Amino acid sequence: MRFMIIVKATADSEAGKMPTEKLLADMGKYNEELVKAGVMLAGEGLHPSSKGARIKFSGANRAIVDGPFAETKELVAGFWLWDVKSKEEAIEWVKRCPNPMEGDSEIEIRQVFEASDFGDEFTPELRAQEEALREQIAAKH
Incomplete structure (x- = not known):
């Protein structure tokens, strides 16, 4: 099962405050553990939202809104994509994570949809198209 691990933004991350050398070293060790475990x-x-934009959809219309965005606690400061056996395993890994923001912070865990989750609407043709796209992506990296 794949899970996206979402590090929520804080006032400091939105202000562009960079992590300390110690936090970078601690995160490097943690990431090394994740890689060695095959997770x-x-x-x-991610850069602060002040460097980003949002595109709002309303039918065929598109509206571009430049950052920064007001609701810091709803913003994403970083992420991991993990392959683990269960949500519980993802939780255990997150509990071992160094505090990513050196103060109060929050990490959200969300399961990634797999092709089988979409049922009959995800036809064999659509599955083949998706697999071909994934192969193209893998070939470029």
Whole structure:
């Protein structure tokens, strides 16, 4: 099962405060453990929302809204993509994580949909298309 582990933003991360050398070293060791255990598929930190944008959809219309965005606790400061056996295993890994924000912080765990989750609507043709796209992505990396 794949899970996205979402590190929530804080006022400091939104202000562009960079992590300390110690936190970077601690996270490096933690990420190394994840990789050695075969858990980590990807992981990155994100720039503050002031450098981002949102595109709002309303039917065929699109509206672009530049950051920053007001609700800090709803923003994402970073993420991992993990492959684990269960949500419980993901929780256990998160509990071992160094505090990513050096103060109060929050990490959210969300399961990633698999092809089988979509049922009959995900036709054999759509599955083949998805697999071909994944192969193209893998070939580029």
